[in-house]
Amino acid sequence: MLKVWAARRRAFNMELTKNQAVLDWIDQQVALTKPDQVIWIDGSEAQLEQLRQEACATGEMYKLNQEKLPGCYLHRSDPTDVARVESRTFICCKKQEDAGPTNNWMDPQEMYAKLHKLYDGSMKGRTMYVIPYCMSVVGSPFAKYGIELTDSIYVVLNMAIMTRMGAEVVPYLDENFIKGLHARANLDPEERYIVQFPEDNVIMSINSGYGGNVLQGKKCFALRIASNLGRQEGWLAEHMLILGIQNPQGEVRYVTGAFPSACGKTNLAMLIPPEGYQKNGWKCWCVGDDIAWLRVGADGRLWAVNPEKGFFGVAPGTNAKSNPNALATTHQGTIFTNVALNLEDDTVWWEKLTPNPPQHALDWKGNPWSPDTATGPAAHPNSRFTAPAENCPCISPEFNNPNGVPISAIIFGGRRAKTAPLVYQSRDWQHGVFVGSVMASEKTAAAEGTVGETRRDPMAMLPFCGYHMGDYWQHWLDMEKAIANPPKIFNVNWFRTDDQGNFIWPGFSENLRVVEWILKRCFDEVGARETEIGYLPNVEDINLDGVDVDRETLASLLSVDRDLWREEAKQIRAFYAQFGDKLPQTLEKELEGLEARLQD
Ligand code: GTP
Ligand code: SPV
Ligand code: MN
Numbered sequence: 001m002l003k004v005w006a007a008r009r010r011a012f013n014m015e016l017t018k019n020q021a022v023l024d025w026i027d028q029q030v031a032l033t034k035p036d037q038v039i040w041i042d043g044s045e046a047q048l049e050q051l052r053q054e055a056c057a058t059g060e061m062y063k064l065n066q067e068k069l070p071g072c073y074l075h076r077s078d079p080t081d082v083a084r085v086e087s088r089t090f091i092c093c094k095k096q097e098d099a100g101p102t103n104n105w106m107d108p109q110e111m112y113a114k115l116h117k118l119y120d121g122s123m124k125g126r127t128m129y130v131i132p133y134c135m136s137v138v139g140s141p142f143a144k145y146g147i148e149l150t151d152s153i154y155v156v157l158n159m160a161i162m163t164r165m166g167a168e169v170v171p172y173l174d175e176n177f178i179k180g181l182h183a184r185a186n187l188d189p190e191e192r193y194i195v196q197f198p199e200d201n202v203i204m205s206i207n208s209g210y211g212g213n214v215l216q217g218k219k220c221f222a223l224r225i226a227s228n229l230g231r232q233e234g235w236l237a238e239h240m241l242i243l244g245i246q247n248p249q250g251e252v253r254y255v256t257g258a259f260p261s262a263c264g265k266t267n268l269a270m271l272i273p274p275e276g277y278q279k280n281g282w283k284c285w286c287v288g289d290d291i292a293w294l295r296v297g298a299d300g301r302l303w304a305v306n307p308e309k310g311f312f313g314v315a316p317g318t319n320a321k322s323n324p325n326a327l328a329t330t331h332q333g334t335i336f337t338n339v340a341l342n343l344e345d346d347t348v349w350w351e352k353l354t355p356n357p358p359q360h361a362l363d364w365k366g367n368p369w370s371p372d373t374a375t376g377p378a379a380h381p382n383s384r385f386t387a388p389a390e391n392c393p394c395i396s397p398e399f400n401n402p403n404g405v406p407i408s409a410i411i412f413g414g415r416r417a418k419t420a421p422l423v424y425q426s427r428d429w430q431h432g433v434f435v436g437s438v439m440a441s442e443k444t445a446a447a448e449g450t451v452g453e454t455r456r457d458p459m460a461m462l463p464f465c466g467y468h469m470g471d472y473w474q475h476w477l478d479m480e481k482a483i484a485n486p487p488k489i490f491n492v493n494w495f496r497t498d499d500q501g502n503f504i505w506p507g508f509s510e511n512l513r514v515v516e517w518i519l520k521r522c523f524d525e526v527g528a529r530e531t532e533i534g535y536l537p538n539v540e541d542i543n544l545d546g547v548d549v550d551r552e553t554l555a556s557l558l559s560v561d562r563d564l565w566r567e568e569a570k571q572i573r574a575f576y577a578q579f580g581d582k583l584p585q586t587l588e589k590e591l592e593g594l595e596a597r598l599q600d
Contacts, residue, residue, distance in 0.1 A: 016040045016132065016167055021175040022147065026130060029149050029181050032116060035123035040130045041156055043166015048157065055153040061335070065346035071333040074341055074348060075154055077210045078187045079365050082338055083382045084212040084219070084261075084447045086463050089194040091224065093467070100468030101578045108197055118191055118206050122183040126151040132173060133165035135222050135293075135307035140402030142293050142305045144226065145169060146178030148203075148216045155182060155214050158335060158386045161310040163217045176201070178225055180216040184209045196220055198228040198466050211312055211337055211384055212446075222291045222307045224466035230293070231467065231475045234482060239460040240292035241269035242304050244285035244396050244405065245515060252285065253519050256292050256304055256487075257411040258436065258460040261446030262382070264413070264494060265289050266313045267508060270325035270394055274509045276546040282512070285396035286325070286389075287405055289313065297406065300484025305404035308389070314446070315339050315350040315383045322352070322508050325394050326385075334387040338364040340378035350379035381445035408522040411515075413492040414441030414457060419564045420493035422505055422557040423514045425521055425528060425535040429480045432489025434590035435534065437473050438572045439491075456575045470582025477586055488522045491534075496557055505557055506547060513543050531560050532597040562598055569595050 015023065030038060041047065052073065055061040062074040091099040092108040099105040106114075129150050136142040148159060159165055180203040185191070192207040203220040205213055212219050226237035240256040247253070259265050269289035273282040288306025297303040311329060315336065318326050330336075342349040343360040356371075357378060363369035364380040389395055398405050412435055414420070419440075426432035436459040443453045447463060456462070458469060465472050480486060492514060494507040517537050520526035528535035539555045572591055576583050 016042060016170045017173060019173055022173055022177065025179055026147075026149065030128065032119050033123035033128065033151070033181075033183055034121045035126050035128035035151065038128045038130060041132070041160075041166055043160060043168065048160055051153045051156055055157070060153060061157075062341070064336075064348065068345065068347050069331060069334070072330075072336065072348075073334075074336045074339065076338055076364060076366055080189050081187055081192075081208050081210045081213075082380050083210065083445065084463065085189075085192055085194065085208070086447050086449070088192045089463065090196065091466055092195055092197045093199050097582075098468055098471075100470060100582065102462055102465070102469050108199070111195055111197075115193060115195065115204050115206065118185060118193070119181065119183055119204075122185045122206070123151045129153070129156045131156060131159050131165055132167075132169040133159060133163040133217055134169045134172065135163060135217055135226070136305050137400055137402045138164050138168055138172065140305070142295065142307065142402070142404065143172070144178065144221070144229065144307075145172050145174075146180055146217065146221055147173070148180040148182060150182040150214070152182065152184050152209055152214065154209060154335075158211070158215050158312075159217060161333070161335065161386050161388050162215055162308050162312060164309055178203065178221050180204070180220070182206070182214050182216060194220065196224040196466055198225055201225060211386075215312065218291070218308065218312065219464055222293070223461070223464035226293065226307075227461070227464070227466045227472065231471070234479075235296070236294040236476070236479065238292050238294060239290065239464055240304075240410075241265040241289050242287035242292050242306055242405065242407075243269050243271065243515075244287060244398065245512070245519060246283040246285065248281035253408045253522070254287070254304070254405040255409040255411055255515065255518065256294070256407055257413065257492075258439075259413045260415070260439075260441040260444070260457045260460045261463075262314050262444035263415055263441055263460075264507075266311060266326055267323050268511060270323055270329075270392065271512055272325060272394070272509055273512050274546055277512055284394055284512070285398070286392055286394050287396045287399055294407065295404070296479075296482045297403070299406070301406045302483050302487055303404040304407050305401075306399070310386055310388050311392070312384055312386050315353075315385050316377070316379055316381055317352050318350070319353050325392055328393050329387045329391040330385045332391060334385050334391075336383070336385050338380040338383035339385075340364060340369060350383055351377050381451075407487045409490055409518050410487045411490045411492055411518065412436045412439050412459065413494070414439050414460075415444075415495040416440065416454075416493045417442070417495065417497045419561070419568050420491060420496070421536060421560060422494075422496070422554075423490060423492045423517065423537060424531070424533055425518075426489040426491070427534055429486050429489065430477060430586050431534065431590055433473060433476045434587050435489060435491050436476070437587055438575070442495075468582055470579040470584065473587060474584045477584055488518075490518050490521075504553060506549065510547050510549075513547065517542055532562070532594065533560055533565060536560070566598050569598060
């Protein structure tokens with residue numbers, strides 16, 4: 001059987017490699033899925049352009065106004081397939097306890113058997129595309145290589161924006177490449193699976209055609225598989241933005257930030273300093289908006305790269321005021337997924353893009369939409385843009401630096417209406433790991449489920465950690481010994497609300513005021529007051545020049561409500577209970593310390 005398929009493949013296909021491990025594996029997947037043809041993606045503009053035309057001809061993509069949005073396209077995914085599906089995402093390792101209580105698990109053999117049935121013949125009448133790709137700069141010390149086999153042109157074109165891919169990657173493929181198979185199949189939500197096999201370096205997703213489920217380089221590889229590799233090899237794969245902040249002296253200092261999905265990473269990563277800061281010479285540089293791979297450098301500092309090459313960003317809420325850099329990034333070479341089509345000029349629209357919606361539009365499902373008759377949003381709340389990083393006006397000159405950038409601070413954060421103050425600093429690395437491990441946030445539209453519900457999302461990695469969360473925390477704790485000069489760890493919350501439910505802190509650009517304090521703390525340039533939960537700013541130490549926030553309001557944002565925190569400590573204890581003896585002793589002690597300080 002295999003031989004037949006190999007012969008067929010060779011008959012119509014220009015293989016890009018003679019690597020037998022690669023070819024054998026592809027033969028097996030071809031034999032299983034039975035596509036009509038196999039096409040290797042070389043990444044050339046000519047080939048990608050041909051695929052764009054094909055996708056437009058079949059209606060898979062729609063070509064937007066090319067004068068206003070050159071190289072931009074709209075794609076609508078199936079209405080039942082618009083976000084990551086955590087309930088159908090699995091970590092399949094031999095022992096269930098290695099996946100831990102926060103991951104879905106199934107025995108690998110059982111899962112392979114189940115999936116093989118679903119994949120069998122799933123590409124009949126279709127084309128299989130072979131995408132060789134690299135996460136990080138090709139040939140760099142951070143780089144990891146993979147192949148995604150897919151029957152979706154949308155996936156090919158998105159991967160071309162999000163990763164370094166095509167012929168340039170092929171020479172680097174050895175037998176350790178990450179093996180990925182994606183089939184759209186019939187998009188049945190009941191048979192949708194996003195599966196990682198970390199012991200085999202295999203990723204399989206089926207019955208979805210939506211972004212995060214099927215662009216396997218992103219969450220499947222760069223987080224779920226890579227977190228396992230990082231644990232084995234002594235580094236960290238994290239759900240983090242990377243931001244460079246240039247002060248008036250011209251020094252650039254770098255921070256990473258881990259916020260749960262749709263909680264502000266892209267926005268902070270592309271921050272434009274408030275006017276007064278700009279006048280004084282401050283600049284910000286975006287290195288990454290979603291994923292950071294962190295390694296210890298020869299100098300004992302932690303160095304970060306963004307393994308991606310583009311942004312898969314949340315569209316709604318993005319506008320010329322909230323995030324002009326993100327908006328500018330989407331003005332060419334961008335694929336929009338599930339936004340509205342503005343029929344007035346054949347461009348795109350989403351909630352809050354402009355104060356006045358277009359009178360004539362198609363909503364994210366392709367139905368006529370106008371503001372007067374609307375029964376729902378024009379764009380899906382989790383609609384996204386896939387845009388090349390090189391479009392970003394503030395992209396860092398270090399973006400392609402194979403060694404990454406040195407990190408001064410790690411910032412955790414989430415959406416908390418009440419408990420968490422605007423910012424606080426952990427007492428030390430161990431306490432910082434504790435702070436990350438108990439992060440909580442209100443759920444957003446980035447995943448299926450109830451929006452607004454508060455849940456614990458440790459290090460913003462709950463849906464992305466590819467092994468037992470307790471082991472992951474231990475890995476974080478162990479990293480301290482390897483980092484002679486570790487970053488300081490902080491927590492922020494831009495989302496405290498008043499009694500009417502309005503955000504108190506203006507956020508966005510103004511967040512630089514908080515980041516400035518964070519950096520000053522890292523370089524011993526400012527004091528702080530010690531509280532039960534960590535170090536908080538003295539109210540006079542956050543710059544409020546040019547922002548409509550008074551000291552009293554700031555003081556309230558920086559308050560620690562002991563009753564709320566006692567309740568918080570109780571919830572943390574309940575949350576920790578599920579990890580049993582995998583909960584590192586160090587974190588148990590940190591919790592006891594917090595409880596004791598709150599009792600005094
Ligand atoms: P993923 O791509 O899902 O990982 O999300 P992300 O963390 O990059 O989220 P993003 O920056 O796209 O933020 C999404 C939502 O957070 C949007 O609705 C923003 O308007 C809102 N947001 C971001 N920053 C702020 C802020 O400082 N204050 C307030 N109030 N909202 C913010
Ligand atoms: C997230 O949900 O955190 C994202 C989007 O960044 S997705 O790629 O769909 O996971
Ligand atoms: Mn994300």
